[in-house]
Amino acid sequence: xxxxxxxxxxxxxxxxxxxxxxxxxxxxxxxxxxxxxxxxxxxxxxxxxxxxxxxxxxxxxxxxxxxxxxxxxxxxxxxxxxxxxxxxxxxxxxxxxxxxxxxxxxxxxxxxxxxxxxxxxxxxxxxxxxxxxxxxxxxxxxxxxxxxxxxxxxxxxxxxxxxxxxxxxxxxxxxxxxxxxxxxxxxxxxxxxxxxxxxxxxxxxxxxxxxxxxxxxxxxxxxxxxxxxxxxxxxxxxxxxxxxxxxxxxxxxxxxxxxxxxxxxxxxxxxxxxxxxxxxxxxxxxxxxxxxxxxxxxxxxxxxxxxxxxxxxxxxxxxxxxxxxxxxxxxxxxxxxxxxxxxxxxxxxxxxxxxxxxxxxxxxxxxxxxxxxxxxxxxxxxxxxxxxxxxxxxxxx
Amino acid sequence: xxxxxxxxxxxxxxxxxxxxxxxxxxxxxxxxxxxxxxxxxxxxxxxxxxxxxxxxxxxxxxxxxxxxxxxxxxxxxxxxxxxxxxxxxxxxxxxxxxxxxxxxxxxxxxxxxxxxxxxxxxxxxxxxxxxxxxxxxxxxxxxxxxxxxxxxxxxxxxxxxxxxxxxxxxxxxxxxxxxxxxxxxxxxxxxxxxxxxxxxxxxxxxxxxxxxxxxxxxxxxxxxxxxxxxxxxxxxxxxxxxxxxxxxxxxxxxxxxxxxxxxxxxxxxxxxxxxxxxxxxxxxxxxxxxxxxxxxxxxxxxxxxxxxxxxxxxxxxxxxxxxxxxxxxxxxxxxxxxxxxxxxxxxxxxxxxxxxxxxxxxxxxxxxxxxxxxxxxxxxxxxxxxxxxxxxxxxxx
Numbered sequence: 001x002x003x004x005x006x007x008x009x010x011x012x013x014x015x016x017x018x019x020x021x022x023x024x025x026x027x028x029x030x031x032x033x034x035x036x037x038x039x040x041x042x043x044x045x046x047x048x049x050x051x052x053x054x055x056x057x058x059x060x061x062x063x064x065x066x067x068x069x070x071x072x073x074x075x076x077x078x079x080x081x082x083x084x085x086x087x088x089x090x091x092x093x094x095x096x097x098x099x100x101x102x103x104x105x106x107x108x109x110x111x112x113x114x115x116x117x118x119x120x121x122x123x124x125x126x127x128x129x130x131x132x133x134x135x136x137x138x139x140x141x142x143x144x145x146x147x148x149x150x151x152x153x154x155x156x157x158x159x160x161x162x163x164x165x166x167x168x169x170x171x172x173x174x175x176x177x178x179x180x181x182x183x184x185x186x187x188x189x190x191x192x193x194x195x196x197x198x199x200x201x202x203x204x205x206x207x208x209x210x211x212x213x214x215x216x217x218x219x220x221x222x223x224x225x226x227x228x229x230x231x232x233x234x235x236x237x238x239x240x241x242x243x244x245x246x247x248x249x250x251x252x253x254x255x256x257x258x259x260x261x262x263x264x265x266x267x268x269x270x271x272x273x274x275x276x277x278x279x280x281x282x283x284x285x286x287x288x289x290x291x292x293x294x295x296x297x298x299x300x301x302x303x304x305x306x307x308x309x310x311x312x313x314x315x316x317x318x319x320x321x322x323x324x325x326x327x328x329x330x331x332x333x334x335x336x337x338x339x340x341x342x343x344x345x346x347x348x349x350x351x352x353x354x355x356x357x358x359x360x361x362x363x364x365x366x367x368x369x370x371x372x373x374x375x376x377x378x379x380x381x382x383x384x385x386x387x388x389x390x391x392x393x394x395x396x397x
Numbered sequence: 398x399x400x401x402x403x404x405x406x407x408x409x410x411x412x413x414x415x416x417x418x419x420x421x422x423x424x425x426x427x428x429x430x431x432x433x434x435x436x437x438x439x440x441x442x443x444x445x446x447x448x449x450x451x452x453x454x455x456x457x458x459x460x461x462x463x464x465x466x467x468x469x470x471x472x473x474x475x476x477x478x479x480x481x482x483x484x485x486x487x488x489x490x491x492x493x494x495x496x497x498x499x500x501x502x503x504x505x506x507x508x509x510x511x512x513x514x515x516x517x518x519x520x521x522x523x524x525x526x527x528x529x530x531x532x533x534x535x536x537x538x539x540x541x542x543x544x545x546x547x548x549x550x551x552x553x554x555x556x557x558x559x560x561x562x563x564x565x566x567x568x569x570x571x572x573x574x575x576x577x578x579x580x581x582x583x584x585x586x587x588x589x590x591x592x593x594x595x596x597x598x599x600x601x602x603x604x605x606x607x608x609x610x611x612x613x614x615x616x617x618x619x620x621x622x623x624x625x626x627x628x629x630x631x632x633x634x635x636x637x638x639x640x641x642x643x644x645x646x647x648x649x650x651x652x653x654x655x656x657x658x659x660x661x662x663x664x665x666x667x668x669x670x671x672x673x674x675x676x677x678x679x680x681x682x683x684x685x686x687x688x689x690x691x692x693x694x695x696x697x698x699x700x701x702x703x704x705x706x707x708x709x710x711x712x713x714x715x716x717x718x719x720x721x722x723x724x725x726x727x728x729x730x731x732x733x734x735x736x737x738x739x740x741x742x743x744x745x746x747x748x749x750x751x752x753x754x755x756x757x758x759x760x761x762x763x764x765x766x767x768x769x770x771x772x773x774x775x776x777x778x779x780x781x782x783x784x785x786x787x788x789x790x791x792x793x794x
Contacts, residue, residue: 011568040573070564076571162788163693167467170791171408171690174473176437203786204793285685293568296560296694299787379787389600390696390776391559394567396601 001031001104003314004050006038007139008110008117009078011071012153013295014306015139016395018109019073020063021310022137023053031318036103037397041077041110042117045094050101056397067303068385069394070295081117084124091124098132105133105317109310111140111151112350115325119346122323135313136325136345139306141292143192144352147343148327152309153292155302155378158196160294161185162379164287165197169207169238178231179281180274182239183208184267186291191215191355193291194242196375198367207238214244215355216364223270224277226365231280241266247273296392300381305338312340336377398428398501400711401447403435404536405507405514406475408468409550410692411703412536413792415506416470417460418707419534420450428715433500434794438474438507439514442491447498453794464700465782466791467692478514481521488521495529502530502714506707508537508548509747512722516743519720532710533722533742536703538689540589541749544740545724549706550689552699552775555593557691558582559776561684562594562635566604569633576678577624577671579636580605581664583688588612588752590688591639593772595764604635611641612752613761620667621674623762628677638663644670693789697778702735709737733774 005022007015019037026032037051038044051074057063066073084091098106106121108114118136125132138145141157165183172181185194191213200207209230212218230237247269267284274282305328313326324342331337359371386393402419404412416434423429434448435441448471454460463470481488495503505515515533522529535542538554562580569578582591588610597604606627609615627634644666664681671679702725710723721739728734756768783790 007571011571040571069567071567072571075573078572159787164687164691166788166791167690167692168686170466170468171686174404174408174437174469175475176472199786199788203788203790283686285687286683288682289565289568289680290561290682290684290687293564294561295564376786381787382782382784385779387779389596389773390556390778391563391596391600393600394563 002034002036002102003032003105003107004036004038004045004098004103005107006041006044006109007072007074008041008076008108008114009139010111010141010292011076012139012141012292013070013156013298014153014302015072015109016069017067017303017306018137018139018152018310020067021307022107022314023057024063025311025314029314029318036101037074040075041079042081042094042108043077043079045097046090048097051397062395065386065393065395067307068295068298068383068392070293073395073397078113080113081120084120091121094121095125095128095130104131105135107135107137107313109137109139111138111142112145112348112352115345116349118325119323119349122345125322133317133322135317135321137310137313138325138327141193142187142190144188144190144354146348146351146353149330149338150328150378152302152306154192155299156295157193157291158199158375159299159379160297161193161287161291162197162199163297165208165238165240166200166205168285169205172236172238176235177281178235180227180231180237180239180278182241182267182270182274182282182284184241184243184284184286187242187244189214189244189352189354191242191244194240195355195367195371197240198371199375199379202372202376206234208240209234209237210239210365211367212239212241212245212365213355213360214242215357216360218245218247220247220273226363227274227278241270296385298383299379300383301378303383309340316342333373333377399431399433399499400429400502400504401433401435401442401495401500402504403438403441403506404469404471405438405473405505405511406537407508407689408473409536409538409689410467410553410695411550411699412469412506413466414464414700414703415534415536415549415707417464418704419504419711420454421460422708422711426711426715433498434471437472438476439478439491439505440474440476441471442494443487445494448794459792462783462790462792464704465692465780465789467690470792470794475510477510478517481517488518491518492522492525492527496527501528502532504532504534504710506534506536508535508539509542509745509749512742513746515722516720516741516746519742522719530714530719532714532718534707534710535722535724538590539584539587541585541587541751543745543748543750546727546735547725547775549699549703551589552696553692554590554688555596555772556696556776557694558590558684558688559594559596560694562605562637563597563602565682566602566635569635573632574678575628575632577628577634577636577675579638579664579667579671579679579681581638581640581681581683584639584641586611586641586749586751588639588641591637592752592764592768594637595768596772596776599769599773603631605637606631606634607636607762608764609636609638609642609762610752610757611639612754613757615642615644617644617670623760624671624675638667693782695780696776697780698775700780706737713739730770730774
């Protein structure tokens with residue numbers, strides 16, 4: 001049998017490692033012949049843009065460089081399948097293409113939107129008695145997928161965020177005057193990535209002094225009081241805010257194709273509030289897409305796990321599974337141990353897992369030690385990166 | 398004799414390596430006894446906050462970790478000495494402190510404002526026949542100091558900027574639609590750091606497709622036409638703009654203590670213009686202070702040279718020099734070779750060296766190959782960084 005694989009949703013530093021997990025495991029499997037990569041997610045199947053990866057990826061060197069390349073080498077999409085009872089057209093195109101090409105399994109690497117596609121597509125294939133497996137491989141820097149301990153891509157984003165906030169802390173410490181730095185962190189409605197900056201506390205850092213997550217109500221007066229307290233104690237204060245907190249004035253928020261709010265700009269809003277209310281030196285910093293593409297400081301643990309979960313999807317498919325998303329189960333924190341299992345993709349699709357309220361402190365302006373224990377293994381280890389002329393080498397298909 | 402050393406101006410990734418260059422060379426020199434670090438630049442001398450570095454830095458491990466710590470471990474200041482003919486008070490305090498403590502030489506690591514301090518202080522000491530040497534060691538990510546081929550700190554900033562723009566390029570390539578990314582780069586009135594992103598062109602990257610520098614007049618209509626051309630050719634376009642370009646609407650610009658304009662925000666202005674004029678997907682990214690503090694991806698060449706130029710300042714002082722700034726002279730591009738010389742600090746003070754007009758293309762929207770040859774050695778090599786719990790280790794005094 002031949003197989004197809006595609007990448008979807010927002011890029012991460014680990015999504016190409018999951019692709020390599022699928023690729024390498026498929027190469028090893030006697031039952032699998034050709035491995036096709038679909039360009040721009042499921043759109044590549046609809047538009048007949050499938051690349052034979054067996055020829056496109058020609059060496060161990062290629063695999064190594066693909067793993068250190070950020071973003072999706074196959075491209076991405078934000079295409080949402082309609083319900084097939086309402087509009088079966090795209091389903092029929094996919095089925096016809098797969099049958100014509102002898103593709104017996106499809107692997108989709110993505111977030112909760114992509115798991116919607118996995119669930120719908122596998123349900124459709126079952127409904128028409130087509131023997132094609134559809135498997136989901138999780139991916140998102142937001143770490144907000146249900147049923148998995150964490151998501152591939154998250155650990156590398158968290159490592160970049162924590163490292164950068166530590167560096168910003170040093171940078172901001174040079175002048176002896178009252179000052180506030182507000183760092184805005186991605187994560188949509190979930191505070192995981194913002195919260196993960198707490199790992200600095202395990203290593204003799206007071207910074208970040210304050211962490212605000214969308215799981216709690218954000219109150220501007222409390223925020224200003226918190227700042228006054230921290231300035232009195234430390235003079236220079238580093239604040240981490242999740243893009244998902246609500247600071248008011250949300251009337252002009254835009255939404256994307258999936259109805260997700262465009263949440264950018266909360267750091268700037270708070271900067272202006274602090275300037276007005278406290279009058280001290282204040283700067284907001286938006287780490288922007290760097291959070292999802294800074295592969296030069298990827299977490300080794302994340303990259304290795306991303307490859308393993310990709311490989312596990314192939315093994316599960318060969319054991320007869322379909323309509324599943326692979327997931328991590330944490331067996332132990334220290335020494336850290338995970339196992340890989342599978343769960344119905346339908347139960348993950350379009351849902352969010354929020355940061356646990358019991359890991360947030362009473363004042364709702366920081367997180368507890370339990371969070372540090374959870375996050376630390378996910379950011380551990382450094383990838384060896386190949387450079388040329390001083391710049392990391394990337395792979396382009 | 399004892400010596401004192403201080404750090405001034407905006408932080409870089411290499412300023413602590415220059416401090417270690419002074420420290421290690423002074424330890425080796427039989428003529429030098431104690432090495433004092435002045436906290437917060439020259440303010441530490443005025444306020445009697447001097448730390449004995451011989452005891453504060455106790456091992457080779459300390460030195461190694463200081464070199465991988467961004468920003469100034471001694472703190473910084475933006476204190477500007479008055480002319481001593483007008484107000485000799487601060488000069489008298491410094492002289493008295495140095496004479497009381499037996500300090501026979503002072504090393505100031507900083508930019509063109511700090512060289513003003515070096516020139517004034519050495520002139521004052523000469524005028525009162527005090528046998529105290531004052532030496533300047535260059536530092537700035539802006540690379541805008543006269544008489545030196547380049548400045549310590551610049552190479553690391555350039556390596557971070559180029560790496561990040563390459564990663565952003567991958568990130569932005571996943572969706573097949575017209576889009577513009579505008580990356581705003583530091584540099585004040587000089588385009589060096591923005592221009593340095595051209596190193597990507599030597600390695601099979603078309604990005605950055607457009608580079609705009611403050612050395613040329615910025616015309617919005619030309620910019621929009623350039624964008625249309627590049628979108629037609631490449632769909633996804635990466636634009637690098639120096640914070641120093643003038644987009645109009647400059648009435649509200651603030652100035653700092655030295656009269657420097659606050660230049661932030663040009664990327665956002667252009668984002669809004671592109672949104673209005675072209676209507677395509679557009680995002681502006683401000684790399685902010687990350688450009689000067691991302692030590693985890695420092696240039697090995699930069700860190701090594703920063704240490705060497707610090708050491709050279711000690712040697713020159715022992716040879717009887719004062720009122721000088723150490724500088725690099727490039728002997729060859731390939732294989733790259735520099736020598737270290739000295740120049741009157743007064744001739745560097747308060748001046749800027751701009752990016753050469755002859756290295757800018759005719760359309761003034763990119764740079765020529767000569768610039769790639771100049772920049773490439775400066776970003777070469779990677780530092781081995783020590784991590785603990787997944788995060789780089791920093792030194793705190």
